[in-house]
Amino acid sequence: KCSNEAVFAADFHPTDTNIIVTCGKSHLYFWTLEGNSLIKKQGLFEKQEKPKFVLCVTFSENGDTITGDSSGNILVWGKGTNRISHAVQGAHEGGIFALCMLRDGTLVSGGGKDRKLISWNGNYQKLHKTEIPEQFGPIRTVAEGKGDVVLIGTTRNFVLQGTLSGDFFPITQGHTDELWGLAVHSSKPQFFTCGHDKHITLWDATTHRPIWNKIIEDPAQSAGFHPSASVVAVGTLTGRWFVFDTETKDLVTVHTDGNEQLSVMRYSPDGNFLAIGSHDNCIYIYGVSENGRKYTRIGKCSGHSSFITHLDWSVNSQYLVSNSGDYEILYWIPSACKQVVSVETTRDLEWATYTCTLGFHVFGVWPEGSDGTDINAVCRSHGRKLLSTGDDFGKVHLFSYPCSQFRAPSHVYGGHSSHVTNVDFLCEDTHLISTGGKDTSIMQWRVI
Template identity: 55%
Template sequence: MPPKPASKSPIIKEPTWNSEDKYIRMHLKGRPVPLYAPTNIEDEGKYDVKAPQNPPAEQLKLEWVYGYRGRDCRSNLYTIATGEVIYFSAAVVVLHNFEEQTQRHYTEHTDDIKCLAIHPDQVKVATGQVAGHERKEGKPHVRVWESINLTTLHVIGEAEFQRGVCCVSFSPVNGKQLLAVDESNDHVLSVWDVSQDKKHSKITDSKSSGDPVTQCEFHPKEENQIVCCGKSQITFWTLEGKKLDKKAGIFGKYEKAKIMICFCFTENGDVVSGDSSGNIFVWEKGTNKITKAVPTAHDGGVFSICCTRDGTILSGGGKDRKIIAWDAEFQKTGVENEIPEEFGAVRMISQGPGNMILVGTIRNCILQGNMDLNFTPVVEGHKDELWGLDVSTSQHQFLTCGYDRHLYLWDAQSRSVVWRKEISDAAHCCCIHPSLEIAAVGLQTGKWLALDLNTHEIIAVHTEGKEQTECIQFSPDGKMLAVGNRDNYIYVYEVSDDGKKFHRVGRCSGHSSFVTHIDWSEDGEILRSNSGDYEILYWRPKTCKQETSKDDVRNRVWATQNCTLSFQAVGVWPDDADGTDINNCSVSHDKKLLVSADDFGKVNLYEYPSIQPKATGHSYQAHSSHVTMAKFLCDDSRVISTGGKDMAVMQWQVVA
């Protein structure tokens, strides 16, 4: 057969300027998109579509991360020498001092972090990530770094790992070796020499298992011993020089569970494992045989086991959400605790600062406490894909909503949850009234609801078809509400009785695809909207009629800059954009800065208006998923961003 012709790169059509009608024509997926400029655009000289636009003097600095990745990761919650608690969310490792309520961040990763290990010196840290967005830096790898000054010491395995790294562990005593488990089909276990400051080398590797591996660690008292567990297996490895030998765990008279979920090491070096059937098994140091068994220690799987400083063993359950204390003979001490259902099952138990116990949960929360008292949340987060965000017009507070059917009101100054509320359906968008203490929330089911921000009570529910509410926005005076739907329509409501009543004015019909963004003009007379097929339409909201005269809309001053397709935001689009790359943009209240959220995990900052297609901005990586929304707080001091599938909320400080 003749060789296939080389694939051609798509031809990128440069934006062009029509000086007669004063508009830029850009192309998205080959479709021309006209963006009309104000008529005074050339009052101070001829507009040059190819002219550059410099980034703003201001920058963003990551200040706070809300959330913890507990839904699908374990062995990711520890205390280090500084007294800080270390964990990860999205592409950020968080070093959190609970007492002083401060955070530091390691931000050198480019995508989802999946595993974490602490060096025996309690200072160095290893973290592993999945394949990322960038072709080079986005390859799966392990980073070894120093937690005092957050400097990177080693970047390991960029040409070795396939999909991601699911487990890492330092060798005991001196930590000169590091093991890593790849998420490839064979779950290859590799051992690396990390003893030198600037060089590292692979010592050996071996196929581990064709099934998922849940935990893999060096034995703390045996320099050359490694324990690994996962689906249908627990294995005991011996590292001799450059050779790895393994022995499978022998269950004897005990039934092997489907998944060996977790293990820990006792003070004398025994291995204690927990499985999906709720059993706890003890494997004597140096053997691969069970020497003690505690059948059905939990109702459902044992999700975590921890040996505390005083030698007590704590086991955490999934289904029963219980934490049970065991003595050295694996008899119950009589001390138990149950995690409240709202925070989810136990994901990981860890020794915290002092005598505190830390509990990470599958609902992305971290709790702190001890076995004699209740555990209280110190970190909370969303538990499913996150899209909805809006900011208060007068306070340092913001509202988020997601597919986990939860609303959160956060305070950016105390960096804490003000309140949380569970609702009936998955939520996709939200907006806060400009003067009243109410918010509107759009749901995936075609419904939208209004609720009181003080009482958290739902005060109105309306249904517009069965498709998702894509965007929702109050008018600047708060007297009207526009609801953009996936059914291609915009529904307009009058707001009365202090926000308690909503009367539908009508339906704006004209889009040929779903409505993605809505802006009101400052005088409330005009709506503009974007759609999924890159259309920009304008409306008279009081009549729901389309406004087709460009001269009636091009000079309007807009209260918001939600629409990613507009002349004032043309600079946020990359040259090879396909129309879905930019999920959201938003202007600061002083109309000097523009922030955008993109599909590549980045938050971007530009001058406003960003009217040059060649505009450059500052880009910031912290999210590991598509960034769904980014908005300025009421005083423009900070930007809040939300990650879609990473479910993280990030708070960025605006610095000059």
């Protein structure tokens, strides 16, 4: 065990592979590997005031260890010793969260509070100073790219690219809070995400970059494209829902249904209806006209005794199937907001999408001993040959469709460090998109 306190970094010494350096809250340790055991030596701050946190570590060309700390100091520790040989006091205002030694021997430090990127020569004299704009947030990590390119990661989940002597620009951005909303464009390699951080983003799956981004007033939970893909509907945690123009990102309309979370926004295949699944146990039905620009409330489907989790439309746009938090499967005629109880009517219906986690065609996805909440999302491929799921264990599964044998075999893929909240196939089934909850990440998988 390294410490009773938090550990922020651990790194092998680049020239002496028997030495590991670790740092964290109130400590810096030099570990020497001897046989099967590690011998620990504590870094001695001596006259230097001991910082509350040693945040990052790197190494110079001559083998010295370099640390950045919460006091804004860069400290150099002589090779093979646990003592400070040089100190750059107040290198940054606030903590230094990142240190990167470039190939040419230049040291780059990244500040949190001051958002500054500073380069230093071999004698620790300042060379360049750049301040990252506030909109991107404080610097958390710095890496060297090709040539003289430097890459920066920030607390607002931007990755910036630039050079020490020039400007930095974002090459991608991420969400900064839980991410549940995902919708896929019907004809282009594009998809849409929305999260609790109030950010909504249309993405290009080919370049992996945002086409546009917008901040809305409420935390967002769900999204759905109109079949024409001319508009996208966004459901929030407050019962409000918005419709935006896909091309211009302009607001088309805003409505409110109840005051609880809207978990599903699903347009009918013919584009004439919008079904909205709410945590108030109801499904709100709207008539849609003018290519997704005009909405008229038809009514609400009441009958579930728990919150709505998933919805799917029949191919002919005349029926709706819904799942709820207490594991009910109900069928509806949405144009009349009536429940269908006849098994003969619903038995052979063809579904335009399959996102319900409960149903005959998907019961094989559930592992033994699961409690019904372990699988957050299911998605059938457009070619109807594959079925993907996202679960609470950070895994994306790929099954054959239909998946109606107990504990069906699957391919399992890791990558998320948190529960997987949503999955969807891109329009031509070439790729799958998955979204993470607490890890706030979006992953793109190639289907082979």
